[in-house]
Amino acid sequence: MLDLLVLGGGPAGYLAAERAGHAGLSVVLVEKRAVGGVCLNEGCIPSKTLLHSAKVFEYAAHGEKYGVTAEGVRLDPKAVIDRKNKVVRNLVAGVKSTLKSCHVTVREGQGTILGRAAGGAVRVQVGDEVLEAARLLVATGSEAVVPPIPGVKEGLASGHVLTNREILDLAEIPGSLVVVGGGVIGLEMASYFNSVGSKVTVVEMLDHIAGATDLEISALLQKNYARKGVEFRLGAKVTGVAPGTVSFEADGKAETIPADRVLLSIGRRPVTAGFGLETLGVLVERGRIVTDARGRTNAAGVWATGDVNGQWMLAHAAYRESEVAVSDMLGKKDRVRYAAVPSVIYTNPEVGAVGETEESCREKGIAYRKVVLPMNFSGRYMAENERGDGICKMLFDAAGQRVIGCHVLGSYASEIVMTAAILVETEMRVQDIRELVFPHPSVVEILREAVHQLD
Secondary structure, three states: OEOEEEEOOOHHHHHHHHHHHHOOOOEEEEEOOOOOHHHHHHOHHHHHHHHHHHHHHHHHHOHHHHOOOOOOOOOOHHHHHHHHHHHHHHHHHHHHHHHHHOOEEEEEOOEEEEEEOOOOOEEEEEOOEEEEEOOEEEOOOEEEOOOOOOOHHHHHHHOOEEOHHHHOOOOOOOOEEEEEOOOHHHHHHHHHHHHOOOEEEEEEOOOOOOOOOOHHHHHHHHHHHHHOOOEEEEOEEEEEEEOEEEEEEEOOEEEEEEEOEEEEOOOEEEOOOOOOHHHHOOOEEOOEEOOOOOOEOOOOOEEEOHHHHOOOOOHHHHHHHHHHHHHHHOOOOOOOOOOOOOEEEOOOOOEEEEEOOHHHHHHHOOOEEEEEEEHHHOHHHHHHOOOOOOEEEEEEEOOOOEEEEEEEEOOOHHHHHHHHHHHHHHOOEHHHHOOOOOOOOOOOHHHHHHHHHOO
8 A cells, every 4th residue: 555646747736646655655756758748848848958959059140249159050959859868868867866865756657547446545557556545646747739730630740730749859950940839839839940040930819929828928938939040820720730830810811821831839738538537526617636735636535737727837846846746745834826837938038927917907807017127237238238128027016015916028038937936926025135146247237216206
């Protein structure tokens, strides 16, 4: 009898297993593909490795703006992929080593829930082995949505159409790439392939890119992309994919554009079917497992964390959800607070966001005040960005006492947003923020400047 069985070895699953094992529980982690899940093997880490290579290439190729000239600069896509694979191998090895040090047993293969034993334990089959556990944590993650667009199925089979999994192993630079979907994944890959030489077109059904990102930020990001040569077809619906082309409708007109490759990135959906979840009577609504603030499902002794519960679909949110779930298993008071979960788009420039947007404030009827500053208020930003047009937008409550949202477009946004998240999470008073000492010169000083601009 195990104390805990974890289904899924992605960020939610492996962190839960680590925390539970470290606390002394007997734990088995079941993973059908690769420990580390989509994030480590086919998402977060591989994409950031590629994006960093593109950034280095851009600096080398366009260094004259900073007084540095190089000739014959080129990017070797195979070398980029090889380095990405090395980084992934090293990190996966690190996760496995940590699991081992926490006395977690890893079982490779498909885990299928068989229901409950007579005493109430959960029974799970992995290969020829049947395991029983007092507790089950479901962390089966998410999968790319593949829409029923004519030609997509055939394109996936031929390699003309790619998902996030295949494009991260593409060891060639296509002459033209059409990205279907202007969300985070689509934009990051559009950024990479545009930087390394592809003609990139983003086709998006909405009238803006970057989903729920603050609209002022998303418009400025689009402007930066367009300046680099990325084309956008907004308010457009893809109607068909054929070898070498993508067809879509926009403003009542049908268009066809060339596409050596097509990236499908219209979103992800929780994986809740195909492994026996129904045998436990776990409540699934709108394709996701329903959980409370402690990660509990409606079924006794069953928790669900990460993408499968459809809350945030971010690795760092999954980490926190799993920590809370294990705390709950151990009888410790804890809960997930989603109001200050930061999000990042790792393009060049980066986007960092936390808390409310102007749009969400209006939808919720929240009165707010705002300060919008050019990133050029930061001396270091100006030193490192020639003609940079980034901005920092901070939202405050109506009384101007608390930060309720922060949105940054510019270099180091992914790092700045953590400081902003702490301000939102702790509800620190503006007068106290003004007394903080920020390192100088640093780009994060933009937060200090914005707070001081508030009347």
